[in-house]
Amino acid sequence: MLNSPSGFAMPKSLHAVWEGTRAALHSIRAHAMRSMLTTLGIIIGVAAVIAVVAIMQGLSSSITQQLDDLGSDMVTIRAYTTQEDQLLGFNKTLSYDDFLVLKSKVEGVEDMTATMQPFSFGSTVSYGRNSVQTQIIGTDSSYQNVVRIYPEYGRFLSESDDLRRRRVAFVGTSVLKKLNMSENSVGEFISLNGEWFRVIGIAETQGSIFGFDQDNYIITPFSTMRSLSGDQVTRNIDIMFRPSDPAKLPEVQEQISQILRKRHNLEKDDADDFEFHSAEKTKKQFDSVTQSVTLVAGGVVGISLLVGGIGVMNIMLVSVTERTREIGTVKALGATPQFIMIQFLIEALVLSLFGGIIGLILGYGVASMLTMVMPNMPSALVPLWAITLALGFTTAIGVIFGLAPAMKAARLNPIDALRYE
Amino acid sequence: MMPTEAQDTAIISMNNIVKSYQMADETFYALKDVSLSIEENDYVAIIGPSGSGKSTLMNILGCLDAPCSGTYFLGEQAVASLSEVELANLRNQSVGFIFQSFNLLPRASALENVMQPLVYRFIAVKERKRLAMEALERVGLGNKIHHLPNQLSGGQRQRVAIARALVTKPKILLGDEPTGNLDSQTTLEIMALFDELHAEGHTVVLITHEPEIADHCHRVIRLKDGCIESDVRRQAHA
Ligand SMILES: Nc1ncnc2c1ncn2[C@@H]1O[C@H](COP(=O)(O)OP(=O)(O)O)[C@@H](O)[C@H]1O
Ligand SMILES: [Mg+2]
Numbered sequence: 001m002l003n004s005p006s007g008f009a010m011p012k013s014l015h016a017v018w019e020g021t022r023a024a025l026h027s028i029r030a031h032a033m034r035s036m037l038t039t040l041g042i043i044i045g046v047a048a049v050i051a052v053v054a055i056m057q058g059l060s061s062s063i064t065q066q067l068d069d070l071g072s073d074m075v076t077i078r079a080y081t082t083q084e085d086q087l088l089g090f091n092k093t094l095s096y097d098d099f100l101v102l103k104s105k106v107e108g109v110e111d112m113t114a115t116m117q118p119f120s121f122g123s124t125v126s127y128g129r130n131s132v133q134t135q136i137i138g139t140d141s142s143y144q145n146v147v148r149i150y151p152e153y154g155r156f157l158s159e160s161d162d163l164r165r166r167r168v169a170f171v172g173t174s175v176l177k178k179l180n181m182s183e184n185s186v187g188e189f190i191s192l193n194g195e196w197f198r199v200i201g202i203a204e205t206q207g208s209i210f211g212f213d214q215d216n217y218i219i220t221p222f223s224t225m226r227s228l229s230g231d232q233v234t235r236n237i238d239i240m241f242r243p244s245d246p247a248k249l250p251e252v253q254e255q256i257s258q259i260l261r262k263r264h265n266l267e268k269d270d271a272d273d274f275e276f277h278s279a280e281k282t283k284k285q286f287d288s289v290t291q292s293v294t295l296v297a298g299g300v301v302g303i304s305l306l307v308g309g310i311g312v313m314n315i316m317l318v319s320v321t322e323r324t325r326e327i328g329t330v331k332a333l334g335a336t337p338q339f340i341m342i343q344f345l346i347e348a349l350v351l352s353l354f355g356g357i358i359g360l361i362l363g364y365g366v367a368s369m370l371t372m373v374m375p376n377m378p379s380a381l382v383p384l385w386a387i388t389l390a391l392g393f394t395t396a397i398g399v400i401f402g403l404a405p406a407m408k409a410a411r412l413n414p415i416d417a418l419r420y421e
Numbered sequence: 422m423m424p425t426e427a428q429d430t431a432i433i434s435m436n437n438i439v440k441s442y443q444m445a446d447e448t449f450y451a452l453k454d455v456s457l458s459i460e461e462n463d464y465v466a467i468i469g470p471s472g473s474g475k476s477t478l479m480n481i482l483g484c485l486d487a488p489c490s491g492t493y494f495l496g497e498q499a500v501a502s503l504s505e506v507e508l509a510n511l512r513n514q515s516v517g518f519i520f521q522s523f524n525l526l527p528r529a530s531a532l533e534n535v536m537q538p539l540v541y542r543f544i545a546v547k548e549r550k551r552l553a554m555e556a557l558e559r560v561g562l563g564n565k566i567h568h569l570p571n572q573l574s575g576g577q578r579q580r581v582a583i584a585r586a587l588v589t590k591p592k593i594l595l596g597d598e599p600t601g602n603l604d605s606q607t608t609l610e611i612m613a614l615f616d617e618l619h620a621e622g623h624t625v626v627l628i629t630h631e632p633e634i635a636d637h638c639h640r641v642i643r644l645k646d647g648c649i650e651s652d653v654r655r656q657a658h659a
Contacts, residue, residue: 012543325524329526330541332485332518333512333518334512334538336509339541414485
């Protein structure tokens with residue numbers, strides 16, 4: 001007689017899980033199409049969020065790296081006009097004199113430069129019969145130290161270029177390409193809005209950030225630009241500097257604030273009419289954008305997983321009803337309520353986890369495809385936390401929404417279940 | 422004629438079993454004060470008109486249903502005191518069920534169906550297979566183990582069901598009209614199988630409303646309106 005249980009290789013609960021998994025896989029395979037449709041909600045939800053996260057993370061890591069390359073130590077001071085003042089027609093400015101005073105007075109600065117973008121002068125550059133639009137910057141020799149831009153050929157602007165208002169240009173590589181100029185065009189003449197400039201240097205190629213070409217510019221001496229386009233353009237300039245010690249940046253900014261506030265005759269309660277921009281700050285802003293997009297995506301996945309979970313519950317309830325007689329039969333054969341409960345729970349779990357895994361793969365695939373198709377996009381990146389979160393979430397969904405059907409199955413009265421037509 | 426003396430060898434003993442259902446306006450008694458004892462290796466037919474309470478009695482015998490009052494001992498075990506889990510285990514250990522409509526698991530092969538009760542015994546898969554093969558060979562289906570139920574004839578399905586009932590080596594085999602869905606030729610084959618099982622020492626209790634089937638048994642209990650109308654012990658057949 002084999003009336004006592006034998007072969008206790010595993011604890012009973014583990015055994016039930018193992019048998020439950022076998023039975024669940026069996027049943028999912030038997031209804032492959034239905035199982036697929038059931039988990040569609042979960043698949044789509046997980047795929048959507050993984051795609052968004054993958055793209056955002058890819059962007060974020062590439063931006064962070066590029067911002068680091070740019071040097072997060074560089075700070076730009078720019079005039080700041082409140083919206084109210086703008087509506088009233090006031091525009092705050094930073095003047096060349098502001099710059100001269102700052103440059104002579106502020107301590108703890110490695111170097112400082114003034115830049116202007118002479119929009120009134122135009123932005124057309126031509127060589128031979130070709131002409132293109134570019135960004136024309138007027139600045140001085142310090143620009144090289146602050147922005148850390150270096151010549152591949154020739155040289156950068158010198159102090160005397162600025163003093164003597166020479167018509168010389170330091171050119172980004174994109175401009176050369178667009179104008180069909182040779183790689184080393186030092187000594188050639190280009191025309192900026194009808195004025196001839198001699199090319200004295202070609203910059204190292206920077207590449208693009210976030211799809212923006214970083215090599216489409218022409219740098220000319222500040223004073224040359226001012227003389228060509230009139231004082232108008234120097235009424236508002238940008239001032240850039242690099243602190244000697246990045247840790248001392250707050251103190252440097254404090255000095256600058258005090259000088260500028262005094263020069264601009266600001267009262268004690270008045271807000272600054274200038275602001276500081278740094279790559280560090282941009283990075284923080286970008287991070288907060290990434291964060292909110294990720295949060296929104298999280299909300300979307302939450303809702304779609306909820307919908308997906310209800311789908312799983314629905315199909316599980318149908319499946320319990322469909323298999324009422326089978327449940328009655330196995331109860332007659334000696335299945336305990338716990339065993340049946342575990343089996344149906346695992347079926348729900350496997351279903352939703354299965355959806356989660358397919359969604360993961362699909363989401364990554366979609367993200368990879370999108371980043372391949374879109375120009376200048378960094379490749380998609382799925383961080384481990386997103387995988388863990390997606391699978392953890394789908395597991396929880398499976399358990400939570402599988403519970404009701406599993407309990408229904410476990411509680412079935414064997415007689416009623418056997419009689420069920 | 423009602424043998425009421427309690428026997429020491431009784432594998433089943435029921436005393437004053439009542440089963441009633443509360444209907445809208447009245448209480449309906451499916452079993453009224455049934456007392457019954459069955460010895461080991463007995464071969465019992467329970468007969469009676471439709472609605473007389475045969476299945477109700479069988480479900481109580483098989484621990485699938487609980488009586489409203491009365492005591493029931495299966496072996497030494499007082500069934501009324503058992504929890505749901507203990508009842509499940511008792512069904513698994515001591516009872517082999519055979520249903521009129523076979524009740525095989527539709528997506529499982531013959532072998533898997535027969536292995537199923539052993540799942541609840543926590544027996545290793547290899548051993549399960551061995552025992553199930555043994556039971557299938559016993560009922561003459563050793564060559565059909567991988568067939569699904571819908572690939573088998575009615576008689577073959579019932580053989581699988583019998584193998585499934587046998588595989589746990591239970592104290593009693595209970596059949597609720599096990600030949601009710603079979604043609605007369607197949608009925609004869611299945612009854613021959615029951616005869617053999619009885620001869621091998623199994624305790625067999627069958628519900629039927631066909632006199633030819635009752636003829637195979639050694640004891641015939643006739644139910645009517647929830648009461649035992651007669652309980653006749655017959656001479657063994659040739
Ligand atoms: N769950 C139930 N609720 C109400 N009445 C029931 C229920 N189950 C069985 N009955 C009644 O009990 C009586 C006996 O049923 P049953 O034991 O199935 O009869 P038999 O198997 O002898 O044909 C029948 O009249 C039936 O209608
Ligand atoms: Mg019946």
